[in-house]
Amino acid sequence: MIRQLMMLTGAARIRGYLLTLGAFAIVQGLAFVLIVPVLRALFAGDPAAAWPWLGGLAVAVLGCGILQYRQAVLGFSVGLDLSRSLYHQLGDHLSALPLGWFQADRVGRIGRLVVQGVRAVMGVPAHLLQPVVTAYLTPATVVVASLFLDWRLGLALAVGGLVLAGTHRYTAGLMGRMDHSVDAASAEAGSRVVEFAQAQAVLRGFGRTGPAYTELESALVQQYRAGRRSVTSAIPGLGLNALAVQVLYTALIALGTYLTLGGSLDPAGLIVLLALATRFTEPLLLAAELGGALRMGRNNLARFAEILATPTLPEPAEPVRQPPSDAPAIQLDHVDFGYDDTLVLHDVSLTVPPRTMTALVGPSGSGKTTVTRLIARFFDVQSGAVRVDGHDVRELGTEDLMSRLSLVFQDVYLFDDTIEENIRLGRPGATDEEVRRAATLARVDTIVDRLPDGWATRVGESGAALSGGERQRVSIARAILKDAPIVLLDEATAALDSDNEAAVIEALHALTEDRTLLVIAHRLATVRAADQIVVLDGGRVAETGDHDRLLAAGGRYAAFWRERTRAAGWRLISREDGRHDHAASEPSSGTTSQLQP
Ligand SMILES: Nc1ncnc2c1ncn2[C@@H]1O[C@H](COP(=O)(O)OP(=O)(O)OP(=O)(O)O)[C@@H](O)[C@H]1O
Numbered sequence: 001m002i003r004q005l006m007m008l009t010g011a012a013r014i015r016g017y018l019l020t021l022g023a024f025a026i027v028q029g030l031a032f033v034l035i036v037p038v039l040r041a042l043f044a045g046d047p048a049a050a051w052p053w054l055g056g057l058a059v060a061v062l063g064c065g066i067l068q069y070r071q072a073v074l075g076f077s078v079g080l081d082l083s084r085s086l087y088h089q090l091g092d093h094l095s096a097l098p099l100g101w102f103q104a105d106r107v108g109r110i111g112r113l114v115v116q117g118v119r120a121v122m123g124v125p126a127h128l129l130q131p132v133v134t135a136y137l138t139p140a141t142v143v144v145a146s147l148f149l150d151w152r153l154g155l156a157l158a159v160g161g162l163v164l165a166g167t168h169r170y171t172a173g174l175m176g177r178m179d180h181s182v183d184a185a186s187a188e189a190g191s192r193v194v195e196f197a198q199a200q201a202v203l204r205g206f207g208r209t210g211p212a213y214t215e216l217e218s219a220l221v222q223q224y225r226a227g228r229r230s231v232t233s234a235i236p237g238l239g240l241n242a243l244a245v246q247v248l249y250t251a252l253i254a255l256g257t258y259l260t261l262g263g264s265l266d267p268a269g270l271i272v273l274l275a276l277a278t279r280f281t282e283p284l285l286l287a288a289e290l291g292g293a294l295r296m297g298r299n300n301l302a303r304f305a306e307i308l309a310t311p312t313l314p315e316p317a318e319p320v321r322q323p324p325s326d327a328p329a330i331q332l333d334h335v336d337f338g339y340d341d342t343l344v345l346h347d348v349s350l351t352v353p354p355r356t357m358t359a360l361v362g363p364s365g366s367g368k369t370t371v372t373r374l375i376a377r378f379f380d381v382q383s384g385a386v387r388v389d390g391h392d393v394r395e396l397g398t399e400d401l402m403s404r405l406s407l408v409f410q411d412v413y414l415f416d417d418t419i420e421e422n423i424r425l426g427r428p429g430a431t432d433e434e435v436r437r438a439a440t441l442a443r444v445d446t447i448v449d450r451l452p453d454g455w456a457t458r459v460g461e462s463g464a465a466l467s468g469g470e471r472q473r474v475s476i477a478r479a480i481l482k483d484a485p486i487v488l489l490d491e492a493t494a495a496l497d498s499d500n501e502a503a504v505i506e507a508l509h510a511l512t513e514d515r516t517l518l519v520i521a522h523r524l525a526t527v528r529a530a531d532q533i534v535v536l537d538g539g540r541v542a543e544t545g546d547h548d549r550l551l552a553a554g555g556r557y558a559a560f561w562r563e564r565t566r567a568a569g570w571r572l573i574s575r576e577d578g579r580h581d582h583a584a585s586e587p588s589s590g591t592t593s594q595l596q597p
Pocket residue numbers: 103339340344362363364365366367368369370371
């Protein structure tokens with residue numbers, strides 16, 4: 001734990017803090033022991049002999065007060081530094097992690113860690129390290145100093161201290177084993193409660209509310225059981241600690257009485273022994289009680305360390321810096337990729353020439369989204385290469401790569417800010433006029449017109465005040481403002497109302513004009529209009545070509561087209577029927593078929 005704290009706030013700072021804690025604990029121990037000669041001198045009826053010891057005691061008490069103040073101030077400032085350093089390191093590390101790492105469960109765990117974990121870790125120096133260091137060093141000082149004053153006293157306290165420390169260690173081990181299961185059960189229950197809140201619409205729609213949501217119920221039951229098991233196993237531990245203290249105390253009284261009755265210890269020595277035993281056991285008992293909090297602090301630190309140790313995507317030492325050329329805008333060259341050990345893309349090769357549109361089609365799970373994620377370098381490929389503007393994405397710096405791409409995906413994230421600021425995210429330095437122009441092109445101005453505070457209306461958490469189509473229009477406006485030469489687009493699958501759909505299509509038209517476009521196409525008209533269609537099936541490229549050629553080939557694409565047109569209420573008819581194609585604006589130029597509702 002000390003090593004992790006040093007890693008987070010700097011070794012010198014933690015070393016300085018520990019030294020102050022150590023000095024405080026030792027001086028405190030000396031102050032306890034200096035009472036012995038003072039009392040002895042007083043009981044012996046020799047007050048004059050007590051004065052020098054009293055002077056030493058006064059110096060020790062003063063030193064103790066100064067060091068206590070110093071360690072308390074340092075404890076809080078190290079805690080504050082720790083929280084600031086955790087936020088910074090976490091922020092820096094998160095911004096360098098592969099985007100694919102940010103799955104919902106991880107984001108949830110980070111949220112919990114940032115809210116609860118940072119607070120717990122902040123308290124570690126002042127509330128945990130200090131009592132623990134004092135608990136061991138103060139009694140050790142008392143033992144050593146007592147040995148000089150009366151070796152029998154010192155020996156009795158040393159044996160007692162070792163017995164108590166041993167008991168404490170044993171019980172801490174017993175309780176520590178339960179911490180992991182309580183932690184895991186609490187994390188699971190926390191995730192389930194968040195999931196329960198987020199999925200209310202779905203759950204209510206399917207009548208699975210309250211007790212009917214068994215996943216949450218069973219997570220809460222598990223958490224309760226783990227908590228009960230932990231308490232049941234902690235009680236004997238705490239009992240054993242208390243018992244050890246009582247036994248030790250009784251043994252010291254018995255020993256002291258025996259020695260006093262035998263005449264080898266004076267009554268003053270007996271009183272001193274008992275006084276020291278009380279001061280001696282107090283910090284050890286406190287350390288035993290803090291064991292749980294200490295383990296929790298250690299677990300939280302370990303979780304932070306785990307995130308900070310997650311490898312980031314390697315950045316090139318000297319990123320290629322060349323403007324877009326006539327090289328293919330996007331190229332996948334024999335790409336193999338899997339999220340884990342199972343490959344989801346097998347030997348995928350495709351080329352998107354500059355200023356053309358390529359449509360990716362294929363059944364659900366065939367790898368369309370994965371292809372777009374690899375181009376934006378959410379992940380690195382296992383073999384082969386992904387190139388943008390002729391450069392391997394691993395050789396372009398993240399900033400450069402992102403400046404060449406606009407991503408318009410379905411899961412649009414809007415910040416709880418005004419529409420204007422949400423659009424400005426596309427190019428933070430953009431002027432108000434540029435933002436408004438992009439908004440108008442993406443037909444966001446019509447949304448603004450109906451909002452109560454116009455441009456100043458906040459869109460709510462995750463853009464809750466807007467409909468799905470409206471959120472997508474804001475994301476298109478961002479992309480228009482960004483003005484990147486390549487657009488990766490995942491067309492909306494959800495049915496939009498006709499107004500919204502028309503606005504989205506118009507917005508897309510403004511975005512995609514004169515740009516290179518790779519689109520996961522769901523609308524038949526988009527597929528039809530593409531310069532090139534790449535059909536993915538089971539993570540492999542099944543076919544590549546334009547609509548007419550692929551339709552004529554009668555392969556996977558022709559089957560896909562037939563299936564989709566049937567589902568949309570269209571049917572393939574022969575050209576001889578002389579009817580017009582309603583899916584595209586112009587009649588088919590194909591040799592055999594076109595569409596009819
Ligand atoms: N983050 C992930 N972790 C593990 N497996 C994943 C992840 N994302 C996708 N997959 C798997 O990779 C395969 C390809 O998924 P992908 O989302 O690329 O397909 P898709 O063609 O876009 O599907 P859809 O049209 O349904 O969106 C699927 O088997 C999917 O289960």
